[in-house]
């Protein structure tokens with residue numbers, strides 16, 4: 056018996072005797088467990104779990120997810136203050152790690168393993184067993200054909216020879232063959248398509264592989280983010296990341312030491328008047344990397360083309376302008392000098408940034424700045440940027456004086472300013488207009504606090520504003536050990552699937568029965584599972600074999616029933 | 617580049633698209649007339665058979681209605697003139713459609729599947745192409761009105777709603793994976809579309825067969841194109857064959873998409889809305905394949921899964937692209 060082992064409710068297996076149900080009341084604990092296990096590993100359960108999985112995955116696309124869109128979740132809480140906590144209780148913001156989603160796929164995979172293991176064992180045996188005995192009446196099977204050879208003497212010898220050649224022919228086309236010669240008839244039984252079941256098992260097994268690779272590999276994966284302004288460097292250590300998400304099994308000492316400098320960031324804009332004008336593209340971060348004791352190496356980070364450094368992959372996440380600002384106190388002493396990354400707010404790079412001066416002035420100073428690479432004034436009087444490149448760069452700043460709230464150890468984002476506990480001394484309702492600067496310009500701070508300069512970073516002798524403001528790149532550094540494994544298993548699954556769906560599994564028989572003066576040869580096939588080309592295959596076998604037979608043979612009509 | 621002004625090329629392309637849509641409308645009409653007339657033809661053919669049997673049987677023969685209805689329609693093969701016209705028109709529309717798509721690609725200087733309008737254009741081109749190719753092997757012209765109807769609705773709708781002028785690609789789209797991933801996804805969609813059509817007809821046919829079994833006399837005289845269509849079992853196994861090829865392509869789409877996501881976003885899977893739906897569709901079709909192998913699910917129930925699967929594909933392409941927020945924001949529409 057070499058049929059693949061299928062769950063008992065597989066469409067091709069015989070309906071199970073009703074005995075199972077009848078004996079139910081007398082089942083012991085073991086019996087119940089066995090019954091439950093059989094239910095769990097049945098085709099119907101697999102199907103229901105698959106459909107449940109499909110349905111359960113949907114809400115994650117309707118409600119923002121913490122992993123994919125954390126800001127969306129925050130926004131959702133703001134917009135739906137009543138509903139959001141309820142949804143949160145149901146894990147709807149973390150669908151794919153929720154207990155109910157996990158339960159579905161874990162059950163599915165338990166079912167899968169429970170289904171695949173016995174089948175693998177069975178298939179292993181089948182691979183080394185003989186094709187089954189030739190059925191007594193081939194005429195009942197698909198595409199049954201007959202052919203008669205007229206013989207003068209030894210009909211047995213002719214029959215045996217015909218079967219020999221049929222067996223050879225079948226073996227040549229990939230069948231495993233066995234001879235069954237008995238009681239006045241000679242026959243060959245052939246089977247092919249074991250690869251179909253192998254493919255099926257490989258596919259299902261590889262799915263388990265994908266799940267394990269994702270689960271375990273994820274523990275060895277880390278990602279870290281870092282913003283670099285042109286000219287800045289960072290070293291690959293925990294301290295130098297602005298955020299770092301390690302997998303469960305990643306320690307800080309596992310980071311490979313190297314350093315990376317952002318030399319230059321390039322971007323091009325579609326000029327005005329062309330289709331898609333103002334659209335930015337061809338982002339390139341030119342970097343230099345250096346390992347301890349190694350040579351400095353130039354590299355590029357582009358969208359779609361991460362840079363490989365020592366097994367890490369460096370991705371370009373975002374970019375923007377980092378205006379360089381110098382602040383001096385009333386005596387002219389420098390109290391602040393830095394290039395501050397401003398976060399882009401729209402396609403034309405209107406950018407928002409915060410400058411915090413903690414020391415050196417009578418009180419702490421907070422400046423909330425807008426940067427417009429190509430500033431224009433709207434009819435309403437508000438400022439806006441009309442183009443992403445540096446055509447008419449302008450920086451405006453509102454100034455707050457007071458307590459920045461950073462001394463008590465509360466973590467504060469460098470990109471936001473909490474003005475509570477501060478007094479606005481320029482811009483807004485303060486009575487003093489906001490400070491407005493172009494590169495190279497200096498203004499007085501209000502109340503005689505000192506001066507502020509928007510530095511022009513262009514090299515000496517440059518004309519225009521093109522290089523007047525530095526850019527920053529926000530980089531994401533990943534180490535992903537799971538990826539290659541996941542890909543490997545996914546490809547295995549794909550190949551398994553190809554075999555499982557397209558390799559026909561079939562049996563063929565050729566039987567020769569010597570009678571008076573003739574040898575009758577029969578051909579028949581039997582499909583095991585989906586096999587649309589079986590009938591054609593039998594015809595082909597019969598024709599090809601017929602051609603090798605003595606000339607006085609003639610085909611009978613192919614009886615197809 | 618003299619004479620290759622992208623704007624002009626796109627305008628010509630647009631004109632050709634509308635021509636194609638118009639021709640598809642005609643093809644749809646021809647196919648619809650064909651379906652309406654098939655029942656007549658089939659009845660007439662049957663009458664002829666009955667008449668012949670009466671003649672050959674002479675006076676003494678008893679004609680049971682069972683014999684008549686069992687006579688396969690092919691015994692007096694009617695020629696479907698309108699269907700043939702529908703196919704010719706579909707092929708003609710396809711040529712215009714193809715040239716329009718190629719021109720759009722030339723105008724843009726890249727593959728013509730990078731925003732909603734172009735996805736629709738290429739996706740439907742493939743649907744029609746697969747349909748026409750399959751016609752050379754199987755007579756599926758009874759699906760003609762469904763296929764051309766789909767093309768008219770979606771291509772016309774996409775052109776009205778989603779047409780955008782050619783603009784340079786956004787950086788994340790500049791990748792070989794755009795070429796591979798999106799093309800294979802469209803191919804899978806085309807195969808799912810065909811499987812969907814067959815499953816729909818299968819359901820209707822199965823209903824008719826049930827009625828026929830319940831009240832042979834009533835149903836046998838009812839006119840219906842279904843008489844000329846293969847039986848539900850045959851439709852089902854054909855649908856299955858297209859669906860599994862589509863499923864292979866979809867699996868590849870999923871893998872290729874993950875590789876691309878890993879290059880573009882630094883993770884191969886992140887349950888982005890589009891990823892979620894691609895996964896849901898994959899699982900649905902895996903369910904369909906399982907259903908075909910599960911006792912009690914083969915037949916009508918599995919056909920419903922094929923229909924739900926394709927509905928999800930359409931949903932993924934339209935609603936998810938336009939209204940759902942996610943990283944795959946490439947509809948090309950400004951919001």
Ligand code: HEM
Nearest residue numbers: 062096097098101163166167170255262555556902905909
């Ligand atoms: C992650 C969940 C699963 C997925 C995505 C999945 C997917 C598939 C696919 C695509 C096929 C068609 C390929 C082939 O015929 O070999 C298939 C077939 C099959 N699966 Fe699964 N499967 C899953 C779980 C299971 C489970 C839990 C069982 C056991 C109950 C199972 C049993 C089978 C069987 C017996 C076939 C062969 C069907 C036939 O004879 O045509 N599968 N599965």
